[in-house]
Amino acid sequence: MMNWFYLHGRAIAHALRRLAGQPLGTLLSALVVGIALSLPGGGYLLLDNVASLARGVSGTPEISVFLDMGAGAADVALIERRLKAEPALASYRYVPRDEALQQLQRGGLGDVLGGLSANPLPDAFVAAPRGEDPAVFERLAETMRSWPKVAHVQLDSAWVKRLHALLGLGRSAVMMLAGLLGFALVIVTFNTIRLQILTQRPEIEVSRLLGATDPFIRRPFYWFGGLQGALGGLVALGTVWLGVEALAAPVAALAESYGAVFALSGPGVPESLVIVAFATFLGWLGAAISVRRHLAGA
Structure with a gap:
């Protein structure tokens, strides 16, 4: 050596x-x-x-999960537990329907929404995935669509692709x-x-x-x-x-x-x-x- x-x-x-x-x-x-x-x-x-x-x-891409209008507190708690257990998510937040309505009113739609007899908005969760892989976003969206009391999942990943x-x-x-x-x-x-x-x-x-x-x-x-x-x-x-x-x-x-x-x-x-x-x-x-x-x- x-x-x-x-x-x-x-x-x-x-x-x-x-x-x-x-x-x-x-x-x-x-x-x-x-x-x-x-x-x-x-x-x-x-x-x-x-x-x-x-x-x-552009900001962080997010996944919006909108619940059925008939979803109750137990359904919201179940969705939250599933989001918390998902390792591919970096964070999430719950947006109650009343809070979403207030945000729209502050955004300049108060006159339009003031004529409605009831709040037409559902409860929702906004989740931020980890990383920037579009395939992960698609997988998460498909998984969330299969959850009970989920009416619609909106995926904000077009710009990421x-x-x-x-x-x-x-x-x-x-x-x-x-x-x-x-x-x-x-x-x-x-x-x-x-x-x-x-x-x-x-x-x-x-x-x-x-x-x-x-x-x-x-x-x-x-x-x-x-x-x-x-x-x-x-x-x-x-x-x-x-x-x-x-x-x-x-x-x-x-x-x-x-x-x-x-x-x-x-x-x-x-x-x-x-x-x-x-x-x-x-x-x-x-x-x-x-x-x-x-x-x-x-």
């Missing part, structure tokens, strides 16, 4: 010396990788922020962009490692004459590609954060125009690790393909 750490430590040191020995080439490669990865990374982050903004503007469809389309487009740019970055690393192998051909031949194994020769190239990709990932993170800072004020102004308070958020720790890890993997993959292709004939 100690020998394994020692060999990889030497390979890392060798790769770092190569990177430091050509600062301009290292910087340009990191910029190419970073700017390319910042496009899908920033796009995915922007979609998440847009979803949060839309939720803040449209939002999920748009976000799904956006995420698919971002993933396609990430795949295309990732393929291009693998090609960039492939060519970089190919040039490294051609440059070090005499050194590789001497190492083989001295008994160096293929894994020993290949290991520094793998680390060179991985470290180059990791540097590009850090550049991508910096680029995304600069974009977040540049867009923060316009997005806040847009949210304020809708009466919402919203702050554009940058990538968190998990997202940052994913970006750097993905860039490192792309660099390693390009190096591995190039080494297998060109080192055998070196």
